[in-house]
Amino acid sequence: MGSIRVGTSGWSYASWRGDFYPKGLVQRRELAYLAERLSTVEVNGSFYALQRPSTYHRWRDETPDDFVLAVKGSRFITHLKRLRDVEDGLARFFGSGVLDLGPKLGPVLWQLPASMSYDAALMGSFYRLLPEGVRHVVEPRHRSFCVDEAFAQMREHGIGCVVSDSPGRWPMVEVVTSDVVHVRLHGHTELYASGYAPRSLDRWAEKCRRWAGRADVFVYFDNDARGRAPHDAVALRKRLDG
Template sequence: MAGRVRVGISGWTYAGWRGDFYPRGLVQRRELEYAAQQMSSIEINGSFYSLQRPTSYAAWRDQTPDDFVFAVKGGRYITHMKKLRDVETPLANFFASGVLALGPKLGPLLWQLPENLPFDPERLAGFFAQLPRTTTEAAALAAAHDDKVPEDRALTTVDADRPLRHALEFRSATYCTPEAFALMREHDVACVVADTAGRWPHAEERTSDHRYVRLHGDTELYASGYGDEALDAWAAKCRRWAGEGEDVYVYFDNDAKGHAPHDAVRLIERVT
């Protein structure tokens, strides 16, 4: 069975997009609604910088179409500060902060590692083993949160039991080894395909039943857009991966000069 291709952007609140991608006069509180009408998925990246609230996740859920899906970026406290060690409580806090309020619109969870964190099989396997694989498991984990998420701001219940998907974006070339890919495959964690204008490793290894793609800029990190030839090439890859049974999630992160939403729309035209 062929997979589905979803294309969107990483975040949606950018002042430079107003009067360009967002029509002049569109109020900020309706920007997500506007973007979601043109895309099938968006990556929430505010969750990387700080714990959000259940009311925020619920509002985002309600502002998007029924068939919409969010990816959620895991907290940098887990990946960059704790560096994947002793993260049981931080993981509980992350899941208690409201992620589960997305309900059926909760898509894959992204874990981005810093460039200075080399591959350590024991460390990575230990982290993978703690990741919840269903929303019910995530709710049980969330119940172990500490006071960083007050009880009156914690969400530790779910409306239904659904599978959870995870993806890993590494930025150290030490992960580009058969051993690392085998570990991701063993734990059913997707290896992120990251296009970073040559700054960080680019790997296209299949390690799960879904493909997670982050397009950070074709020739200039975070800044350059994607021309027709580049978009045609990415569209061909997306169709191939989907044809091989993978669900494909693509997010443009070349937001600095406003290219991301326009590139997303142009890629959608090529894969639909």
């Protein structure tokens, strides 16, 4: 039976202050506060810029021993280079301190551009460049990835296919392709904004239990625009712990 972890995509948002975060909580304590209530978080600052080793060390040291940080891969690799000629970019990314998270390192997320269609040769060459000993997941945002060939290729290389819930924006694929199911909940009815109703959370809890029969499950709420993400994450975790 796999484990199930629930968290949010990012944690430093102004709209959470005085709401999820108590009024007066200093910003540098926000991750520690979240880590007391959830079991994982998705680092998304690494998508926009390389972080420093000291930053990864701080995140590692200020979270509980059983806490896990998923890390979002650099957009330089996925969006600017579009997975081509990325050997140096990958070396810089993993050399920036990502691996220093040690046992707290969760899946490394590679979010692809919505305009990137499936190219078996390109994806195969990218998968072969990824370092072993790290769990990798891919979030495709083009419907051409929704084919058996793409899923079989992910299985061959041990790559997880992200379950992405967005209100009609990108395809949602619920295919298990590795020992990780990585779920990103972008908003139930409005992208990045709307919350998840109790019945919807009940359904997601049941899906998580089913997936956990085959893999470790990581769920991240990305509906942060109106501050719903942490509340929905806590509510889902209570359902799974109950």
